[in-house]
Amino acid sequence: MTAPDYGRAFGRMRRAAGQPWRDYTRHAFVEGMKDGSLPRNAFLHYLRQDYVFLIHFSRAWALAVVKSETHAEMLAAVATVNALVAEEMQLHIGVCEASGISRDELFATPERPENLAYTRFVLEAGYSGDLADLLAALAPCVMGYGEIGARLVVEATSESYRGWIDTYAGSEYQSACKAVGELMDQALTRRIGADFESSPRWERLCRTFCTATELEVNFWQMGLTP
Numbered sequence: 001m002t003a004p005d006y007g008r009a010f011g012r013m014r015r016a017a018g019q020p021w022r023d024y025t026r027h028a029f030v031e032g033m034k035d036g037s038l039p040r041n042a043f044l045h046y047l048r049q050d051y052v053f054l055i056h057f058s059r060a061w062a063l064a065v066v067k068s069e070t071h072a073e074m075l076a077a078v079a080t081v082n083a084l085v086a087e088e089m090q091l092h093i094g095v096c097e098a099s100g101i102s103r104d105e106l107f108a109t110p111e112r113p114e115n116l117a118y119t120r121f122v123l124e125a126g127y128s129g130d131l132a133d134l135l136a137a138l139a140p141c142v143m144g145y146g147e148i149g150a151r152l153v154v155e156a157t158s159e160s161y162r163g164w165i166d167t168y169a170g171s172e173y174q175s176a177c178k179a180v181g182e183l184m185d186q187a188l189t190r191r192i193g194a195d196f197e198s199s200p201r202w203e204r205l206c207r208t209f210c211t212a213t214e215l216e217v218n219f220w221q222m223g224l225t226p
C-alpha cells in the first residue's frame with residue numbers, strides 16, 4: 001500500500017530519511033503488534049515509558065505555541081497540546097489501569113535514557129531554533145504513527161493490539177496528521193519561502209527530522225527490552 005499524504009515538506013523529509021524511516025515504521029515492535037507476537041509485558045513497559053514521553057512531548061508542543069508567529073499557527077499548536085494532555089495521556093492511564101498499573105505507579109515510572117534522549121532532543125531543537133526547526137523534530141513522531149496505523153489496520157493478522165491500531169488508523173488521528181502537515185508547509189513557507197527545499201536551511205531541517213526518526217527506532221527497541 002502507498003503511505004498516506006501528509007503534505008509536501010513532510011513527504012520530502014520522509015524520503016530524505018530513507019532507511020531510518022523504514023527501520024522506524026517497520027520495526028520488529030510494530031510487526032509484533034501486527035501479528036500479535038509482541039509480548040504483553042513489552043507493550044505495557046512501552047506504554048509506561050510512553051506516558052513519560054507524552055509529558056515532555058506536550059511541553060514541546062507548548063513550545064510550538066511560544067514559537068508561533070500567527071494566530072493560525074497558535075491554533076494548530078494549541079489543538080495538539082490539548083489532544084495530548086486531555087486525550088492521549090488519558091488513554092494511556094486507562095489502558096494501564098485496566099492492566100493493573102495504577103495511576104500513581106504510572107506517574108512514578110523511571111525514565112529510560114532512550115526516552116530522555118528523544119524528548120530532550122526535540123525540546124532543544126525548539127529552544128535553539130524557530131518553529132520550522134521544532135516541527136522538523138516533532139513530525140516523525142506524529143506522522144510516523146499515522147503511517148504505521150494506516151498500514152497495520154490493513155495488514156494486521158491478530159486482534160491483540162487492535163485498540164492501539166484503530167486509534168492511529170482512525171479518521172480523527174489521520175486528520176490530525178494532515179493538519180500538522182499543513183502547519184509544516186505553511187510555517188516553512190512563511191519563514192524560508194515557497195521554494196523551501198532549495199534554501200540553505202533545508203539540509204539541516206532534514207537532518208533534524210532524520211535524527212528524530214533514529215530516536216524513534218531506539219524507542220521501539222527500548223520497548224522490546226523491559
Ligand SMILES: Cc1ncc(C[n+]2csc(CCO)c2C)c(N)n1
Binds near residue numbers: 083084176
Ligand atoms: C515514542 C512515541 N512516538 C510517537 C507517538 C505518537 N504520538 C505522540 S504525540 C501524538 C499526538 C499528536 O501529536 C502521537 C500520536 C507516541 N505516543 N510515542
